[in-house]
Amino acid sequence: MALVVAAVMANPYRRPTRVTTSCCKSVSRVKIPYNITGYREQSALKPCVAAVIFYTKEIGPVCSSPIARWVKNKMKVVPMVN
Template sequence: MLTFGGPMRTIAVVAVILSLTVIGTDGNKAHNCCTEVSTQNITVPILGYRIQRRDLPCVRAIIFETEEGEICSHWKQDWVFKKVQEIERERKRQRASTASQ
């Protein structure tokens, strides 16, 4: 029977710990994304938005940036589409006025 002692034992223990750490973190990834969405209209001021694509566990969403934080909204809601269009029109207007100065 082969026994480990000294440095070999330390290397073996470190290898086991590292492999368990990699396995554990891969299965429990911390996702900074929307995993569910709301269909309710937002009543607080909206500062901007970004589009999140579906990449499980993240779902497809429009993420509105508000004064109170980020809100995950369902991308198929009519009010969401209209709000995104409104924000884009305002951005274009601001760019046009900045370019003409």
């Protein structure tokens, strides 16, 4: 029994040394010249910034500024995705 306790206490808890994030760290105000298939909104939680992520077939996801006028208009006509 003492050996089991010693073995458990000898192994420290594993913790990730680095957590990778897949988010927008910067945004663009430039209108996207591609066919947008959907969007989702991203909150600002460091290192991520507030963004609207538009999805396109041609180039994939694009990080856009949520305060740009064209972004607000486009959000009204394309579907939101999860």
